[in-house]
Structure formats: structure tokens, C-alpha cells
Amino acid sequence: MVHGRDRELRVIGHFATDLDPTVLVVRGLSGIGKTTTILHALKQVGAGPSAVRVVRPCSPRPSAHDLDNSRRIDLSAWSVPDRPEHDADFDAAGFLRAVSVWAGDGGAARGPREVPQRSEDTSWGRGGGAGPRVLFVDDVGVLTAERARWLQRLADEAYGQDWRVIAAVRSIAVESLSDDVEVLELAPLDRMSLRRVLDLELSAPVAADVVENLRWWSAGNPRIALELAGSLTAAELGGDASWTGPETVGSAARRAYRAMLAGLDPATMTALAATPLGSTTTARRDGRSTVRHPLLALLCREVRGADGQADGREPQAHDRDPIGPAAAARILDGLHLDELPDRTWALVAATPDPRLAARAVGVSMLTGRVWVDHLGGPLVPDGVGQDWTDHLWWRDPGAVGDDARAAGARVAEALLRLEDTGDLPDADPFRADLRLIGQTPGQDWVGVETQVRALLLLGDVVGARSLLADHSGESSGRTVAEIVARDLAAARIAAFDGRAVDVRAHLAHAAELRPSVDGWLPARGMRASADAVVDGTVPASTMPAQAGSWSARALGEYAADLGAAHLVVGQAEGAVALLTIALEHCAWPYRGRVQVRCDLVEAALASTPSGQVGPRAERLLEPAVAPEERVAGDVAAAHSRLGALLADDGVPSAAFEAALHTPSAPMSPWQRVRMLVAYGRYAVTRGSDATGHTILDEARTLVRLAGMTGWLRGIDVFLAETGTEGETVPEWEVLGRPEREMVRLAVHGATNSQIAQATFVSERTVVNRLRQAYTTLGIRDRRDLVRLAETRPPAWLAGG
Secondary structure: OOOOOHHHHHHHHHHHHOOOOOEEEEEOOOOOOHHHHHHHHHHHOOOHHHEEEEEOOOOOOOEEEOOOOOOEEEOHHHOOOOOHHHHHHOOHHHHHHHHHHHHHOOOOOOOHHHOOOOOOOOOOOOOOOOOOOEEEEEEEEEEOHHHHHHHHHHHHHHHHOOOEEEEEEEEEOOOOOOOOEEEEEOOOOOHHHHHHHHHHHOOOOOOHHHHHHHHHHHOOOHHHHHHHHHOOOHHHHOOOOOOOOOOOOOHHHHHHHHHHHHOOOHHHHHHHHOOOOOOHHHHHHHOHHHOOOHHHHHHHHHHHOOOOOOOOOOOOHHHOOOOOHHHHHHHHHOOOHHHOOOOHHHHHHHOOOHHHHHHHHHHHHHHOEOOOOOOOOOOOOOOOOOOHHHHHHEOOHHHOOHHHHHHHHHHHHHHHHHHHHOOOOOHHHHHHHHHHHHOOOOEOHHHHHHHHHHHHHOOOHHHHHHHHHHOOOOOOOOOHHHHHHHHHHHHHHHHHHOOHHHHHHHHHHHHHHOHHHHHOHHHHHHHHHHHHHHHOOOOOOOOOOOOOOEOHHHHHHHHHHHHHHHHHOOOHHHHHHHHHHHHHHOOOOOOOHHHHHHHHHHHHHHHOOOOOOOHHHHHOOOOOOOHHHHOOHHHHHHHHHHHHHHHOOOOOOHHHHHHHHOOOOOOOHHHHHHHHHHHHHHHHHOOOHHHHHHHHHHHHHHHHHHOOOHHHHHHHHHHHHHOOOOOOOHHHHHOOHHHHHHHHHHHOOOOHHHHHHHHOOOHHHHHHHHHHHHHHHOOOOHHHHHHHHHHOOOHHHHOO
């Protein structure tokens, strides 16, 4: 629990190695992480073998331990005095001799009467630890005047024997401490630090707003936060079910606030008991975040016997009435999807409301779930009204003109039909309506994501980028659904552009707020495609979770993403099957008709010995793509690549040469890689091995520079399957001398530990350098390395 404690670690480490004759008192509530932080700081400065931790000093049986808690000595004769008249009885010199001599004897157990009366040899451990000698007095509790005097006497004697003294206390009950005492307040953990603690300690992922909620209720105390988190379900931790706070106070919180509660006067306790408590979102909105310790207020309420809801506490989910419009809107806005019925249509049908219908439709399209109750039926349940589409696009529809609202209604109808049929009957008016909507202010981000997807399926990536930039600002006041939608919109644009690293970053940000996003079909497809490009990862499965609940559009786009991933890693036959399914289910995928059709043709030509597309795939290439869909530079490049593949004009190909060297518009590195790989495969399948290898070698160089090393795997698989792989792999020669030696040892069966010993580096360095070598070679792991070395070894490896 030392995450976020960098400043405190530096202060403690500096004190342990400094020469000033002072005492450091580290103060913080129980559970705040005092012991862990102090131990970590001491180990960081090398005090592990030369420090002693005194445990339970205020109990009748204190003891001394090494920092690893592997050795112990009883110090019952030197416990902290509990009354002033006992101060003179404390033998500080004897206390230190007991600790030092026991340590010097390697921890052999002694009673206090057996301690030799000598102070010359006070080294810790038989090896005479070289680090600073620190006496860590743990858990003094409340630092009263008596305990402060005891600590000062111990410190005076310790300094004379070259020991530094650090004490951990919960609170200080002394008006003024000696000038020789420094106090370090252990601050509460911030959100990011607490998140790292929760991720480390819990098996289930925790949503970002739940982390903030836990931080507020625990006042940044990691032990209390873990206690609260331990009482939550996996759905509540992930944000799929709402959680506004605890109903009772746990044992860790009671221990932390025991002294504070006892010190409250009746008036303060009454005021705290009446303090309204609720979620952090509400707290920020109505000023309730001024409560520093919400659980202390809850304890005061227990003491006063106040009713949990009568004094302002927000009701829990199970206290609420059956889901009404307001509660349903809160669930949809917060993406608490486990609280929804299987079909959100039923939720709206039960409580017809235009705002609720817009939220339900927006979330259904965002997640890819089926919305329409039955094919050919009404778009929304009866009673919702005609103006529900206004709320799909705008936060305040009253400020929008009639023309834009009418356009919004037409776009909503077209997109809902697309969800079920995968088809868009008339693209031109649809495109015009989108442009009209996009110019209006005050848009809801869920609606913006829907528009971004619509623009992309029309090939208008420039318009999609502009729309997202115009309507993405400060997220304060935005709902969880809106923030996730903004991230998914950005991920879609990055996927369309081939920026796989950005796709992963945007999806990771969305999953931080709602971990269940990773299970949504749209996110799963984009991640699979991005992982294939960046790492060469083969998609593990084509079966989506919760089969049968996804719309035809979402299923088609998922298949298109998976097909693209299979094409990258060289699994052309699988790519053909997936891309065919994709276009049959959704003729207008968000990647654009040009790019998905081009992927299908490329996969078909690479997977068949005859180099023919096939009748089923040919049918999916109709009707022709309109010029408006291929205005963007990269889309134009993909269209040129598609034309060159279908032209089949021999090798060298005039169509490919023109597309590569005299394109109609500048293309990105992503599209150039696609052009080179397609041309190289085309040349090899037509018997021009030399030309194909030259082109593919250029592609290898570019993918390494552009960070798309997954294509290296696809190129190697293709060459292996066609039986045209060369004598060696160019990437072997990129490896430096250290990486070559590690690769040579790994190929011959050495473990990481053995490689580390042979090359005089740490095992972690071996892991990192081998991982870099795998990336350079376009492979995933050691098995791939061995297989590659057996089939195409470089001269330096064959000779080793």
C-alpha cells in the first residue's frame, strides 16, 4: 500500500540516513499504511538488515523483529509506562542492549536477565549490516505525554549508540512536542494511488467512479477502502450495478475512528449524525464533499440512533421503488447495465417517456445490443411520442431549429433500420442530414458517437474527426455513458485510420470507467484488430459473449474487425470467411465499404491457389462505391488497392505501381503498408518470387518503423505457406550483440535465470530484451523463436 507515497518515502529515507539527533513521528489513522510505508522506505535505503521493528510497545508483551518478521525477541521488561510515576523505571540503555545483543547473536532468544552488560558491539546481525541503524517503534497508538517522554528517553540513548528512532502513531495528544521531534503526516491516498492498491489486492476490476466513491467514503484510507470493496459484488465493483455507499461501518473503520469518536462533544456528534451522505457525484454537485470522514458521520448516526434515510442519506438500490423513468435514466446514464432487463425495449414500454427512449436507444446502439422488439415493427414502444429522437442528439432540443430536428429524426430511423438489416437504402440524403445535425451545438456525446460511426460508414473520416473535435470538451457534468461513448468514438476513428496503438489507449480509458466495455461486441472487435497489428496476436475466439443479443450491424462489424485481424497475422482463409459474413450481415460497416471490400478481395486472392475471388465474394462487391465514399486520402488509397487487385494485370502490375508511386492523394504509413503487403502477396502468388520478396522486405522495414510489427507475422506465414521463404529473415540482422547472445541461449534451451547468469544481467533485463527481440522478429514467444530458428536460422545462430 505504498502507491502514491513518494514524498513520504523520501522523507523517511532521508531521516534514516541523516545525522541529526531527532525523532521522526509518522502520524496517521489506523489502516492508512504507516507500517507498510515505513518498512518500504527503510528497505529502499538499505536498512533491511540493519533495522529493528518494535511491535506492540504499549502492550504488556512488546517484542522486537527484523524487517522481514522472521526473528523475534521478547521485550516485556521494557514496555511503555502508562503512568507518569513509572517513567523513571524505564531502562532505555537496557532496552537498546537487549535489541542490539540479540541482533548480534543472530536472533537467539534471551530473557531480559540474560542480556550481557556490554554496549561495545551493537551491530545488527552477525554480518554487521551496512545500512543505517534504525529502531522503528510501531503502533504507539495515541502519543500521550507519558509515551512522548518514554520515546524521547529512548531516542536520547539510541542516538548515542548510532541508532535513529522512528515511531508510528495514530494521533498526538500532546499540545507541544520537543524540538527534537519531527512529525510526518501520512496523507490519504489520491484516486490513482488507491486504484493501484485495489487492482493489486482485488481479483475483480474496479470502475473509476467506484474507485472515487470508495476513496470518498474511506477518506483515502486503503484498509478501509479494501474493507468497503470486500463487501461489494463484482457488478458493483465494475459499475454494472450502482453503489452509493455503505449502510453500516466495518471493523477496520471502527478501529480507525475509535479515538476520534470518543473525543467528539455531543453537539458535534449530533451535527455529524445529521449530515447528508451519498455518492461522490452527488457530493460534488450539492456541496456534501466537505465531509472529511463520511464513515465517522455514519458512526455518529449509529450512536445517536438516527434512521438511515430520515436524515438525508440516499437510499440504496434495493431500497428504491420499482424502476421508474428517473431511476431508469440514472441506470442508463451510469451504464449500470446489470440493473436493466435483458431487452431495454421492455423498460421503455413499461414507462413510455421520450427522454428515456432516447437514452435506451443510444445505449443499445453504443453497446451493440438488439433494440427493436421485432423486425418491421415500430422503432419505439407505443406512447413514447414523435420527439424522442430530439433527445438522442441534443441535451436541450429546445435550442435547435426545426430543420435539424427533422434531420435528426430521419437519421435515427435510418440507423435503427441499419441495426437490424445492415443496409442503408439511400446514402445521399442520409449524408446531408448528418451534416445538418453535426453543425448544431449542445450535443449529447452518446449521439456524437452514433454520428461518428455513421460518418465513418460513409467513408467520411474527415467529417468524423471534425465532429468529435467540435463536441469533445471538459467531461465535467457529462454522464458515464457520454464519457464512454466519446472514447469509443475516438477508438473507431483510430481503427478506421489504422492507428492500432491509439485504439487500445481509447478502449483502455473506456474500460477504466466501465470494465464491462471489454465485453461489448464493438470493443472486442476493435481490440482484436488492434492487438493483431501491434503484437501479431491471433484472435483467440470468434464466439461473442451473450450470443443472440447483438444486433446484425454489431455482429457484422465485429466479423469485419476479426477478419482484418486474421488477415494481418496471415490467416487468409479465416479472414475470407469472417469478411464474407461481415458484409452479408452489415453492408455498411463503420470501417467503410471500400476498406472491408478490399480486405475481402485481398484475403480471397491470398488464400486460393488460382488467385480468384470467388462468386460469393464477388456478389458482395456490388453495388459500386460512390465517389463521395472515397474522397479521404486513405480511403482513396484502399480503393486503388482494390482496383489493382481486381485488375490482375501481371507482374510488375501497372495498377499497383501507379497506386504506390503516383497516388491521387497522400496516404498514411498504414495504407502504404497495406499496399506493399497486398502487392507483395499478389506478386508471389503469380510466380514472381523475387519481385514479391523485394516488396515484402520494404513492407517489413516500414512496419517496424511504424510500430505495426504484427504484419511481420502475417508476411512470414504467407511466405511459409507458399513455400517461398528466403534463406534468412532480415529481422535477425537488426538484433544487437546482447540480444543475439540471449536468443542463442534461449534457442538452445537455457532458462531466463541461466541466461541472466551467463550474460551478467538481471533476469528482468533478460525478459525485457527477449520481448524486444520477439517484437523485432514478428513473433509472440519462445516457441515461435525456436520454430523460426529451425526453419530459417541466421548464420550467427547456425554457427553458435
